[in-house]
């Protein structure tokens with residue numbers, strides 16, 4: 145057994161952190177937040193040049209053929225930097241869906257351009273308020289034509305292609321691949337509470353689309369795709385949580401009240417230590433999640449749900465208590481505390497809410513107990 | 518104890534309800550008006566009808582109503598969607614301070630216009646280096662003849678940009694311990710030398726401001742309390758603040774959560790049938806109901822002649838984090854859709870989001886969660902205070918970190 149990242153992996157982390165400190169300082173996040181673009185196209189291009197989008201794609205398809213530990217490390221760093229780019233949609237979800245379900249032709253056509261970052265892909269599942277399930281899905285695919293409405297689609301305003309979930313049966317769904325730049329696809333950009341990540345509502349009216357893979361996908365396999373993404377998302381949330389904690393600690397050391405640094409008040413000490421504890425629990429669960437993902441372990445459903453729940457809790461808590469530690473300053477537009485608060489909530493809603501993953505977690509526990517019995 | 522109306526209370530309720538029904542604002546009345554203008558219109562209408570600030574003496578525009586009558590009025594008025602936040606600071610916090618600490622002339626001059634909503638007030642307490650530690654403020658007031666000259670900077674002043682007057686706490690003696698060298702005044706926000714600059718909030722709105730004072734002259738008659746008594750005067754305002762903003766006000770609440778839970782599904786069943794959802798809503802109701810009844814009990818204490826005490830700190834301490842949590846929960850029920858920004862604050866998502874974004878401010882404004890917790894520990898439970906680094910030291914010798 146070995147519970148640590150390798151030397152090379154740690155070097156990658158250092159490199160990634162340095163790169164983002166240069167290329168994605170808070171001013172860049174703010175520019176997207178304040179502007180009317182849904183992402184930072186320049187940063188996306190540079191991230192592509194760094195090969196980050198290619199991390200887990202096999203070399204045969206133009207990727208680097210590294211693994212999920214490396215991707216987890218990059219995810220964490222992107223979370224710390226609150227990077228305003230469509231990485232999670234394109235890499236954790238769409239690319240993974242293609243690798244898991246795509247046929248040879250589809251992989252050969254799309255993976256190389258996804259690896260280089262030339263192509264941005266997204267994943268379109270939600271169809272309005274509340275959960276979207278196999279039975280509630282209304283989008284349909286027949287004879288390679290796609291009809292229906294997806295809302296919201298994360299990064300839907302900038303993506304070139306989308307993996308779309310369609311109706312099939314109550315236990316299966318149909319996945320399809322659609323190019324978004326066609327007349328029968330209409331996109332309406334949407335804002336979320338995190339203005340630094342664009343979203344869209346997308347209507348498909350007999351749009352040309354291809355089945356992803358050969359037949360329908362079982363709901364289970366679909367959930368496995370979400371599990372994989374959840375581990376990576378957990379790392380991204382964890383990066384954010386740690387950064388928010390660091391910011392709070394820095395401020396608590398330098399801000400004075402009542403003739404002493406506010407960090408000397410036990411209320412603040414315990415607050416920050418409490419954030420640390422939540423982050424540490426999330427980190428250890430994220431490690432296990434990364435291992436389950438990288439090794440293809442059967443425990444992935446439980447590991448992913450555990451990592452996801454822990455990271456949702458840690459990141460929301462860290463982001464809100466970071467504001468609280470800053471007092472009035474934390475509640476201004478000018479301070480960066482808002483980045484973490486907005487992004488933490490956005491990420492907690494992507495891929496299913498905390499309640500959803502808590503439910504999944506206990507289901508996984510039940511299955512594990514059943515297998516053991 | 519009786520949570521039902523006595524016959525007299527029922528009669529009062531009927532009278533209040535009838536007046537509200539007869540005088541409510543119509544769509545025609547409010548068409549094209551800003552929230553502020555609507556608030557002023559409604560306040561004036563209440564004033565003319567004898568229903569403004571009903572707990573105040575008649576000479577100031579009230580009707581000498583009992584605290585219970587104020588509860589009843591509040592319950593009835595709440596049934597209408599009327600904006601009131603513009604008056605909370607002036608009527609809820611500064612008016613009681615004026616009544617307690619200023620001259621009869623000032624009471625006559627200011628209170629009726631506060632009641633009628635013609636004049637709006639702001640609270641000029643916090644400064645860049647003194648928020649929680651309010652008594653560390655530095656804005657100077659120096660006597661000159663029968664006037665005072667004020668210089669300095671205030672920050673986070675809610676509503677300064679639309680206020681006519683403000684209540685300011687200043688330092689008049691930096692050579693004594695910090696609580697001892699303060700003096701409070703009323704100040705004309707339109708006076709020469711007062712400059713208000715908006716601060717953009719985390720929410721994107723600008724409800725609070727920086728206010729700069731450069732040689733602003735205030736007549737000695739606008740002083741509240743004695744010279745050097747500013748701390749006691751400020752405490753009157755803060756005690757009333759705890760009462761005024763208590764429950765956390767409007768925003769995401771149990772009715773909103775219920776509405777959303779009825780509309781969305783979880784595992785293809787109505788979310789409201791999900792036991793985890795039910796448990797959450799139940800917990801939120803416990804807090805909301807507890808706060809409401811806590812507020813009523815505080816008012817009964819007032820009717821016995823007690824001052825609002827530190828136990829009222831519970832209101833905001835519970836209400837603000839609850840607002841943050843229930844807003845987050847409502848967004849979760851909506852799943853990814855919950856993140857979609859809605860400018861329509863009446864919509865389900867809009868209400869949840871506005872509350873989620875506003876709640877962090879509520880946890881800080883008017884005394885942070887941590888300060889409220891300290892107040893409960895020290896002043897309610899009688900626990901010993903922290904050793905004080907600045908105790909008994911002349912203000913100009915206290916460590917500041919820069």
Ligand SMILES: Cc1cc2nc3c(=O)[nH]c(=O)nc-3n(C[C@H](O)[C@H](O)[C@H](O)COP(=O)(O)OP(=O)(O)OC[C@H]3O[C@@H](n4cnc5c(N)ncnc54)[C@H](O)[C@@H]3O)c2cc1C
Pocket residue numbers: 399400401402406409410411412468469470471472473475639640641642643645646647648649650672673674675676725877878879881882883884885886887888891
């Ligand atoms: C939305 C909003 C509206 C406001 N409106 C007004 C207004 O109209 N008028 C006005 O005068 N002010 C107003 N304020 C200012 C508000 O009163 C102060 O922001 C608040 O008192 C905190 O002060 P600070 O911002 O300086 O934070 P600090 O005092 O620097 O606090 C930073 C952190 O340290 C903690 N801390 C400080 N001292 C202690 C202690 N002894 N023990 C434990 N923890 C401690 C705090 O809890 C906080 O977490 C408003 C603030 C907000 C956010």
